[in-house]
Each structure stands twice: as C-alpha cells, then as structure tokens.
Amino acid sequence: MAMIDRRHVLTGLGGVIAASALPARAWAATDAPGLDFVYEAIVTLEPTQEFGPTPLGTRRRIPITGGSFAGPRIRGAVLAGGADWQLQRADNWTVIEADYMMRTDDGTPIHVRNVGLTNSRVSGAPSRYLRTVPSFEAPTGPHDWLNQAIFIGTLGPPPEDAPKPSVRIRVYRVT
Numbered sequence: 001m002a003m004i005d006r007r008h009v010l011t012g013l014g015g016v017i018a019a020s021a022l023p024a025r026a027w028a029a030t031d032a033p034g035l036d037f038v039y040e041a042i043v044t045l046e047p048t049q050e051f052g053p054t055p056l057g058t059r060r061r062i063p064i065t066g067g068s069f070a071g072p073r074i075r076g077a078v079l080a081g082g083a084d085w086q087l088q089r090a091d092n093w094t095v096i097e098a099d100y101m102m103r104t105d106d107g108t109p110i111h112v113r114n115v116g117l118t119n120s121r122v123s124g125a126p127s128r129y130l131r132t133v134p135s136f137e138a139p140t141g142p143h144d145w146l147n148q149a150i151f152i153g154t155l156g157p158p159p160e161d162a163p164k165p166s167v168r169i170r171v172y173r174v175t
Helices: 002-020 024-031 144-148
Strands: 035-045 049-054 057-070 075-078 083-088 093-104 109-119 130-137 151-156 166-174
Touching: 035 075, 057 093, 109 151, 130 144, 130 166
Parallel strands: none
Antiparallel strands: 035 057, 035 166, 049 057, 057 075, 057 083, 075 093, 083 093, 093 109, 109 130, 130 151, 151 166
C-alpha cells in the first residue's frame, strides 16, 4: 500500500513539475476558465421559516415547491420537497445550502445540491453578491455530463409573470 501511495505522490509531483516548466505565456493561456450556459430555472418557494439565532448565526429554511428549468441541452421540472437552508452570519453574509430534485423531460431524476454565498443589502455596498456552486448527481445515461464538470450559478429575481414567491437560477458550466 505504501508503494502505491508513494507512486501516486511521485506521479502527481511529476505533473506539477512539468506544468511549472511551461512558459508563463502558455500557462496563462490555459489558466483562465470560461463559462457555458447550461440552464435557467424558475424555482417556486414557500415563505421563509425563521428558526432564530444559533451559535453560528440566524438559521432559516425556505421550502422548495416546484418550478421549471430549460437550457440548450436540458429541460424539465423542479420537484417539490426540497429546501434551501440558510445561515445568516454575524457579518451580514448568508450561506445558502439548497438540496432538491429535478426531473428532465425524458424522465431522468437529477439530485441537485446548490451551495452558495450572498451578502445582505447594506448601505454603501456597491452591489449584491449572489453566487452558488451547484453539483449534480445524474444517473448514467444522456445527462451524466452533469456529473463530469464544475458549475457556477447566479441567483436573481424571477420574471414579472413568474409565480411568487420564486427565484431565478442561472447555471453555467466552467470550461
């Protein structure tokens, strides 16, 4: 077992050494990630449930009641039964931890865990920060590409004609 661990460490170090030998110009060209749009979701919600202060901050839960999502390669429904557990910290930043299921139009169930961070609107703040890192658990098949990349999400107000309360989530694949 020690031999395998040592071999993996040495192999990994070899990759680091090889990468560090690249000219700075080549390294910079491969270092910058890009984003590809994956889908937009309108997620319907129940009113926020406040649980009050804890040693870590103020805890709240927002039940997810449904919704829809659509993008170039995927579309379907957000299923009821999930929730967004939030923790508002003393520094006015809120940690978001949403856990829910989606079902694509072809019937594939996909588990979503969306973790993020947002700041409260405070006087003097130039803008509101609303970013998440969704991860997916899709069965092997046409949507398993969701298991094989890193994604980033944005949160925003829903369109005017969307049911209230709801939120708009846009998801992008990091390339």
